[in-house]
Amino acid sequence: MPCTLCVCVCNSYQFDIFNLVCFNCSNFSNVFDEDHFISSLANDVKIIRKLPMELTTATRGVKHFRSWSGIDYYQEEIASLWEEYQVIRAAKSDSRLANNNLPPDIQKLRCRACYEALQFAPRIEAMGKLLVDRMRSYGRYIALHLRFEKDMLAFSGCTHNLSLEEAEELKSIRENTTWWKVKDIDPVEQRAKGYCPLTPKEVGIFLGALGFPSSTPLYIASGEIYGGESRMDDLQSRYPLLMNKEKLASVEELQPFINHASQMAALDYIVSVESDIFIPTYSGNMARAVEGHRRFMGHRKTILPDRKALVRLFDKVDRGTMKEGRNLSNRVIEIHKRRQGSPRKRKGPISGTKGTDRFRSEEAFYVNPLPDCLCRKESPFMNASLVTN
Structure with a gap:
């Protein structure tokens, strides 16, 4: 289950891997097995629960990762942060990381983090x-x-087969939820497009x-x-x-x-x-x-x-x-013949798209971790075994 680390602390940056990560997220241990997570990634990432004394008063950089970026963003803009800060808080990094064209070691680390290290309490x-x-x-x-559910229907603007009173209630919730950007939604058009x-x-x-x-x-x-x-x-x-x-x-x-x-x-x-x-x-x-x-x-x-x-x-x-x-x-x-989870390579960007739209159109790694988490022997998906090493 995808998770966001609330605080990342690094004393150096190498090969896109943090070598020191500090948890400061009280909710993590309420849901996940924190000890297992730390020990499983010990050979890749040193994870601690508290900042070392010498870093507790250090100036902290706060970074909201830019959504749907390629590897250049991390190699250049993110890497440069270490020249200025010893402590960096990675705020809202969930679902914002690059999906494709990353070094194999990084993708394998993702496999270990998602499917080996991350276990429920x-x-x-x-x-x-x-x-x-x-x-x-x-x-x-x-x-x-x-x-x-109420929040999903209000957010998506979907009211099919609901009463007028229910539709008005959902509309009111959407209008009064300040962080939802889209307020005016045509429920008929929304449903026709398959968005409900x-x-x-x-x-x-x-x-x-x-x-x-x-x-x-x-x-x-x-x-x-x-x-x-x-x-x-x-x-x-x-x-x-x-x-x-x-x-x-x-x-x-x-x-x-x-x-x-x-x-x-x-x-x-x-x-x-x-x-x-x-x-x-x-x-x-x-x-x-x-x-x-x-x-x-x-x-x-x-x-x-x-x-x-x-x-x-x-x-x-x-x-x-x-x-x-x-x-x-x-x-x-x-x-639905071809919509049943059969083996296939993760989808890349939609042809003709550029910039952010290109990266945004890629299938997310956590939706389909193949082929990065799969060992190939003779053919792409025959005689294959799933691995995290």
Whole structure:
């Protein structure tokens, strides 16, 4: 699961690797196994919990890494900071790092950091595995990352199948959230472009069209669904084995995690990574991280809904010009033949793009860590093994 180090302290800079990193992030140890993280990277990065005495009063440089930059940015602008500062605070570096054309040692270090060093705290791991075992007692299961939550709908401006009162509430939240830049959103246009998370009802239609029987166990990885349990009625009627953390575990078992959103999300992450099939209804950070983690663990099946194509089919069903059945199923299956997490090299920039747009169009490393985290023997993806060394 991607993480941001709150404070980086270096006494030299060499080969793009920090040789001294200081944690000053209280939330890290609440979610991750800090000791394991430090020991796993000991041969690459010296990580300490507190600044050395001689650096506690040193002038600190604060750097917000520029989003979607290439390697030259780090080799020139970032490296030059060490000429002026002994202590540098890397603020908001998440999802802003270069993806491609970096030295192999750096990419391998990323593999070790993401998939070997970064593990959840023991009690989170234990609870997550318990949830996985209980899901498996129902059989092979699908984990659905269902982003039909109030904040996501307000941010994206998506109001399909909501009441006027609900749409106004979401609009008010968006307008009053100062750090959200886009305020005026056309919900119809937004949905037509595939920018909206699938509704619970649409998920039910989608799963049925893909051929999953009603006896398929589903695990819902999400926060509170907007509209409450009634909004899940259609999906529940199609797939009665609809489970989540609260249904799989007792109140007493969840009590240590219940008031910690990051820890609750970590539990969902574990159950999603270990699922037989993972389906995200929106391409947010967690969904992308799970997809990449599952690729690293042997290309476990991850079905990525083509929302733009699906909404056109769903609208036909709503208008009565297409019925749920073989025709719809054939269309949905055909659209998603190549959207199931099969091995492929990470996508580079879109042809014709330049500057920031070029780097921005690249597929993120943590979404698809291949080929950097894969040893090749005879052919790109045959007889290969996943490595972090």
